[in-house]
Each structure stands twice: as structure tokens, then as C-alpha cells.
Amino acid sequence: MKDQKTISGFSKLSKRGKIKWIAKNFFTDPEAVKNELVSYWHNNEDQQKILDGFSENTISNYPMPYGVAPNFVINNKPFCVPMVIEESSVVAAASSAAKFWMSRGGFKTKILNTKKVGQVHFKWNGDKEKLIALFPEIKPKLVQAAKSLTKNMEERGGGIDEIELIDFTDKEPNYYQLKVLFETCDSMGANFINSILEQFALTLKNYCLKHPSFSGSEKEVQIIMSILSNYTPECVVRAMVECPVDDLGKFPNGMTSEEFAQKFETAINIAHIDPYRATTHNKGIFNGIDSVVIATGNDFRAIEACGHTYAAKDGSYKSLSHCKVEDDVFKFWLDIPLAIGTVGGLTSLHPIAKRSLELLGSPNAEELMGIIAATGLAQNFAAVRSLITVGIQQGHMKMHLLNILNHLQATELEIKSAVDFFNNKVISFSSVRDFIKKKRANPTKMATE
């Protein structure tokens, strides 16, 4: 029997054709689904074409909130940071931390290094000593053969930095690697790096086939794969804040600044000791980082993958941020690898990503690394501050209240009275639903009942 839920030639269908097919075969109300999906198409056809061009089999757009966190002072310059995120409280938390540090010197950032990494993985079944001895001769040939690919980047100040031959034969028979470091300036550089690596693989293979010291057999060298590594521990930025402990101010329930600093430092230490806490702690950092990475058209999967590997670089998964209270000074900082770009890729194609970069004053890649890291640090500060003072639910559920009210299709009047009513009460879906139910049954009763 033909399964209606599978199809061949789907990609050849028009957009409307694709929608029609999925609406008919996967939904109970095809007409409503069709209209809904079409309603998210961009009303400007050219803009929609650009969006469709990013991916395959596109049938509609998936809207996400685009917010901004004002009052970031980074290296003495004010910024209003664009954030794409669906989780309530994140933008509010970033804004609140930004404002807190604005009057305490703001965020400072420092680029520690900017190198990207690529690898050619191959098997060498010939004489190991000869390969190692000839490598100094192979290296310039690799660089020479890639000249047409590196020319433009070299003019911009980048290119190939280092090529290393690594012997992994103790882990996998005959397995070697060319590990290559690149400088890609303001671009993320994925296509640049991958093209060069594929050229390297070709050059290496040809060299080995033709060199008189080797057998000339195709079997002697086998290229396994050539690809950039998303782990870039040499493309790291530091974001930091600091102020005298006394200047931290007062906290809820009479908590003093000394008590706050001590509790905060302990909370960060816990995230260095325990991977369970470290994962949630770093997730909070990535709430900030990912939302700016997405807003500026960068690859958040690459940034996440790299960040988590970096968090485990010492052999166990740890906090990416650090805190020290020393000589009555509170210091809080984050070291994070961020292989991002401000030219090329989506950054210059996505209409809103372009606006995000404009909003940030058209930063170069190093400046954007600093802005993203500062947002991650702000997010982490706000989360830990809540956790060690009033708890996370107070702020979080206040924001979530609006989602629940929207879900219940509350009117403006109902929203207002619910916000007043739940100001000092525990919020849950059922408590809000019951409140609205009662209100609808007896609309004249006041919120303060």
C-alpha cells in the first residue's frame, strides 16, 4: 500500500505545492494550516527569496522574538545589544545586569587570540620516518598550491599560519593528521578553510604519489577527510567586570555586599567542581551568547559545540566563568572561544542580521567577540545574582505569567489584574488559570480580592 506520508520529488514541488502536500497528509485542518504557513511569508518577495535561499525545502518562516538589551557599556562605549531568543527573562536579565555594571565601570574585553583550526585526516601506509623527514619539504608545496585561494585573505592580513604533521598511529593504525592554523580576519572563514584543506589533501596525495622516495602506489596514502574544526581554543576572548565589594550595593532581604560577594564566589566555585551545576551555569551563559550570535547571523551550533569542549578542556566539564574576591575587590570574568564573523555568510545576507551589526556600530570580528562575551557574562551575572538572593522563579515566573495569560487569551484588563494579583504570590499555570476563570465568572470583583 502506498504510504501517503512519504513522497519522491518533494524538493521539485513549488512552495505552495509543498505546503499543500504536508497540509493534506499531516494535519487535520489542511486549509487552516495552509493559510497559517502562508501568512508568515515575507510580504516583500525579494526578501522572501533571500530567506528561502538559506536552506532547502522552505515552506514558510519561523518567527522568533527579536529583542534588545540597552545600557551595555563595553570598553567605555555604550551598546544596545540585539538578542534573538524565545525564553522569557533572558533579555530582561541581560538588560538589568548591563545597567548594574554601567555605573560600576562597565564591561572590559580583551582578545586573547584569533586562530581558527582545520585538519586533513589521512592514512599513510608507507615509511613513517621518510614521511616525517620529508614534511619540511611538503609544507611549502602545500602553501604554494593554495596560493590562489589564500591571495585575497593575505591581502586582508590573514591566511595560513601554521601547518603541523601529527602522528596518531598509537591510537589508530597509520593515522596522521595535518593540523592547520588560520587567520581569517573579519570572516568566520568556514569556506576559506575547507577549500584550502581540500587543496592540501590533493597536493599531499600528488606529492606522495610522485616522490621517488615513495612507492608511487595509490594505496600508500589515503585521504580520509578534510574539514575545519569547530574547536578553536586559540580564538578566545575575555570579558570581565570588577568593582570594590562595597560598591556592589545592597541586595534583597538585607543581604550585604560582602555576603553577596562571598556567596557569588562560592556559586561560581560550585560550577567549577560539579558538572551538573556547570552545565546549567554554562547554559545560562549561552542564553546570552547564542541570542547575540543568532541576531548577528553567526553559527550558534558551532559556538555552542566549541564552548562546551572548551569547558571540558582540563579533563572535566567546568564553568566557563570565574570569580575572585581579592583585597575587597569583586572580580568576575569569562574566557570563551568565539569563532564568529562580521563579513560573509549570513551576516551580510540576512536582512535583520545586517541591522543587528549596524545597531552595534558595524563592529569588526574582534569587537563583536567582545560584545558577545560581555552579553554572556551579563547573563551569567544576572542568573547567579537571582539564584543566590531571591531565587530564579520570582523573576522568571513574572515574565512567564504573561505567556500563561496569552495562552489563556486574557484581555488587557485581565492581564492587568493578574499582574497586580500575582505580584507577591506563587505563580503556576493552574493558579493563573483559576484566577482567570474566577474573574470571568465574576468580572466585577477586583484583582485585590
Ligand code: MEV
Ligand atoms: C535558565 O535558562 C538559565 C539558568 O538556569 C542559568 C543558571 O542556573 O545559572 C537560570
